Amino acid sequence: MKQKFFALFFLLSFWAFGQKVNFNIKYSEQLAVFVFIQNLSEHYPENVFKTAFSQSKYNTQKYKDLIVKFERLPIDYSYSFDEYPYGSKIPMQSRDILKKNLIETNNLNDFKLRSIGILPNVSLQSITEVISAFTPIYNELIYIPNKGQFEPQLKEISRYSKEKNMEYYFQRGLQFYDSNWDVSIPFEIAMYPLPNSTGFTAQAFYNNFISAVQTNLKDYKSFFSVMLHETYHIINDEQSLAVKKSIAKDFKDNPSKYSNYAYQLMNEALATALGNGYVYESLSGKTDSNDWYYSKYVDLMAKKIYPTVKEYIAQKKPIDKNFIDTYIKIYEENFPGWINELDHIMTYRYILSENRKDFNMIGQMYPMRSSEESETQISMLSLEKMKKTPLTKIIIISQNNNEKLNLVKSQFKELKQWNFTPDKEFQYKVLLDDKSQLLIINQHQSALQSFFTNFK
Template identity: 85%
Template sequence: MKQKFFALFFLLSFFAFGQKINFNIKYSEQLAVFVFIQNLSDHYPENVFKTEFNQSKYNTQKYKDLISNFDKLPIDYSYSFDEYPYGSKIPMQTRDILKKNLIETNNLSDFKLRSIGILPNATIHSLAEVISVFTPIYNELIYIPNKEKFEAQLKAMSTYSGEKNMESYFQTGLIFYNSSWDPTIPFEIALYPLPNSTGFTAQAFYNNFISAVQTNLRDYKDLFSVMLHETYHILYDEQSLTVKNDIAQNFKKNPSKHSNYAYQLMNESLATALGNGYVYESLNGKAETDHWYNSKYIDLMAKKIYPMVKEYIAQKKPMDKNFIDTYIRLYEENFPGWINELDHIMTYRYILSENKKDFNTIGQMYPARSSEEAETEISMLTIEKMKKTPLTKIIIVSQNNNETLKLIKSQFKELKQWKFTPDKEFQYKILLDDKSQLLIINQQKSSLQTLFANFK
């Protein structure tokens, strides 16, 4: 059985490297309307869709109620791939599967048929009804006024993609990540207009890339480099279990105390070096001299590893142990203080607090979030679950302080010599043997913001 499995894997890899992957650029009305309704939600910040709707004749209680009902639809479920190293594979998300089905079907009847089994039928029916009601509204307010410009853009972008051989960058990523792809599965690029805007959005999942494109966009190298950035996340995600285990072990066995946080940063750093670095430079003729990414940690690390990434691409080599060891060394030598910077280590966090409001407070203080788990119980069980992850571990103690602090001390061997005063506020930070930081906050009267600000 194992022999058959490996034979199939190598067969897929062979065909993926040897055959062209088709990039299909299209407009999906169904997806555009779905995103339009999302953006009208009270939970979304101000945006061009909300502005156009609020100024229109459709801004009535009837349609507001439909938007509210859409918000309440239970369409967000997920499951993890637990056999993979923690955080190395994106959990399945039902919302993304629904968007995929909206892109790949031509009408709502087909969408409902394709989506049966993902959610209860009643939920799928309600979702389709809301999309149906808002389709003419979206067309009147957004699509028709921008139709001529957008359709010309769509044609120009398709031509640009062909002239620049965008599929070749996909192949480059396959080799570099030592990943695989079935060439019979096309990569679907769904675009929709974004009027009165100076920027575009980007998201990729499964075999899809979606983007709202500003209607005055004429230079496409930024859009396509970002598109490939997001696509490289998919290729990283599609690495085999064997490849992912090898990568995780190479990081784990590296003696550097920085290796864990270097690992946490790797996915975004690689996608940025490849997409915003290599692809952009290839399309533009020279590298971008400004920021490649709006996080300093990702931006600086991507630029630091870029020469090595280019060397591997030129040699058509997949990332290997030598690449990982060099990557960790570059992180350690150039950014030795990062493992103590909260803006960095709080991007990957596991929070235990009996006060649920603390989760929102931390989200406001540290909005950058790549991985997050949270529990409202501090117990042997939840601490044990936390210890199994490579994330930054935050425990906020605000009641039964003495007993809870004793429990925490008993669960971490690194705290054997730790001494604390339970009736006095304090913050304590220690690098654990798994190379993740443990942050303990003993709260009495001060705000969480004040206590975090006092971390050294």
Template identity: 65%
Template sequence: MKSLFLLPLLLLTIFVSGQKPTLKIKYSEQLAVFVFIQNLSENHPENVFKTSFQKSKYNTEEYKNKIAKFDKLAIDYSYQFEEFPYGSKVPMQARDILKKNLIETDNLNDFKLRSIGIVPNKTLNDLAAFISDFTPIYNELIYNPNREKFEKHVIDITEYANDHQIEEYFQTGLSFYNSSWDQSVPFQIAFYPLPDSDYFTAQAFCNNFVSAIQTNLKDYKNLFSVMMHEIFHIIYNEQSLEMKMEIDQAFKENKSKSSNYAYQLLNELLATTLGNGYVYEKLAGKLDHNDWYYHEYINLMARKIYPLVKEYIAEKKPMDKNFIDSYIKLYETNFPNWINELDNIMTYRYVISENENDFNTINQLFSYRSSAEYETPITEKNIEKMQKTPLTKIIIVSKNNIEKLKLIRRQFKELVNWKFNSDQDFTYKILLADKSQLIIVNTKKKDLKTLIQSIK
């Protein structure tokens, strides 16, 4: 088995373990080329794929025009699962379904047959044509020079997964989240090479985990803890509607003023605690002393909740109302001021403004975001849409100030006695009944950045 490698598809089954989830590892040339073209876009930051392409003989107007056309393909359709509580289930993303189909088919004709109806046929045909055009380029510049090291990694990763029974952690997640998985559906793990890099990438969607791995990768503990982190997001996403409703109700019934923002943190927090905490400790024999997550709030809270999560896993108990109440208490006791810290509450935001450029300013000030929605202009209808979400609510007034401020006051019962001077620059913050923060910014002379930074 170790000496057999076939292009364009390298497929190794990690394990098939009775009634337990089946995980498979493979190399998908189609997906790798898709990602390669994405990385060549002018809108993409500098990366090893772009550098290699720009130095090559293929860096011509012909191929640059194809890259530009690829970048404009309309493949980002989505829809919400409206019956689920807000934010508890990831919307369907057409791009993810297309990537799933690239992984799970052996040629572009099968990919097109599988993907008809997801996007318009012309878009689908153009996408397949671009992948076909860039496949020999990708193989010449990226895959073939790194083939030997990459394929050795695939074997080593497969052996590591078998030796450490990685499927057991999938089962641990199913039990803890009280979620389910059809055991006849394998979880596909697709790797592709990332040369001249000191990091790997990770993403999960549907029944797929995708990772670009550096050619000098040596530490599989980190790779598999991050892989399981991403898979735990999928398991959380696949909780039943009944379980989602129970979780939502438990957070809403809790009396703590921190319960809403604790809820917003939950998905990323649990994936970090389970993947970067529990799985890593099991693989390494000790906890990782480095940050478990690059966002301070998730990293700190994951360490606080870790003993509670381990207790539930040890007792084979699924998360329940008692777990949620204990989590909220830990959140409020250890970090009582987090509900006022902008770097935390702006992670989950709904912004309404008269000026779309304000959205760019907000994004620059708070680049990390988990949930973000933007609307213009300030109208009764848009405010009502905002009020249906548990997100931090930011309304930026810059035109017809007195009229807009009066409208805002009418729409929020908490503002019935609010007094303001529409001719002055100001910010106003208040915790609403749904335990989300409302921030009103009135701009006259000062710029938005200055006003936002003045909020206490």
């Protein structure tokens, strides 16, 4: 309760003294080169950077070896904030911190000094060596040919941001999410050119937004609505522990069987309603008639909750229990079949399978994923860990079937009356008391895909 009062006091002070968050828009060469090298990996799909490099004089074994070296560097580490409700706080990602440091430093030596301790020194040294080697290549192939368009465009985007007062929408998000922000911390927006493209990329983390922008971009309304969409994820992430616990409790206490999957969908649905709905309409004077999001579940839910979101923003009200109950009711009344649609519930998944290939296969069948955990052991311990999460639970049994099926049955009270034939292949689905779906697959010979096709 004290934390909520402090957040409210901070917000009132924020408005009273007229302070606002500074939006700094710039080009970051170091970040651009880092992303350029990532896109040259053979594991990345075809893209404009890979095409430019493959057709250049630099497509030699020397630089191919550096690309492989960069790709194999162990730079992805993370840790979770376990005191927060499950899934409500984004884990720390070392790759994002490295990108943040690339944006906020002026040279690679400063980057190394800023990043010491995040990675072993040998890995940090290797990153800077590869970036240094590819910087002139990036400039020759990408930046210099597009400089004449990109640099005026960057100035125009900065002008538009100031003219339309983008900081205002940031503040509206703080108020709506009942979140807070230290105004001494600027929001750093780093852009780099994306030639021969019809779209732009968007990612936000910590106090950063990064975007590859097509050099002929003119629709700044769409650009800033997407930018604010991503920024609202950060504002949501920065809610206090007390606020996050209160929201999680309101969802858990709601009696609707739909409340869990409504909760899983909320982060993306609200960011879409705010960014692609409220911000876009404010900038253009009308709502966007196109899809707001590429997932139908997010798109449709965002549009249904949008009138309520607009009402709360107009009244300067933060998310509260009434908003959450309204949100769940909208989900339940408009989309009751969604909790049985695999394309929806598989977006939030916990997989147990002793066949590691199953994880890749599920990823191919259901590429959309907001939360995912997986383990290769089906044991008392792994089942206990799975039960503590609100995710869709998938258990694939392909060996020692009778033993493993009995173990699974013993761990879920909802399976007390369940009967099965271990020698016969089957799939089984049940809604658990925590309002998540449990999917059990008993596999012998059939391909994994066939079981998912047969789920009702």
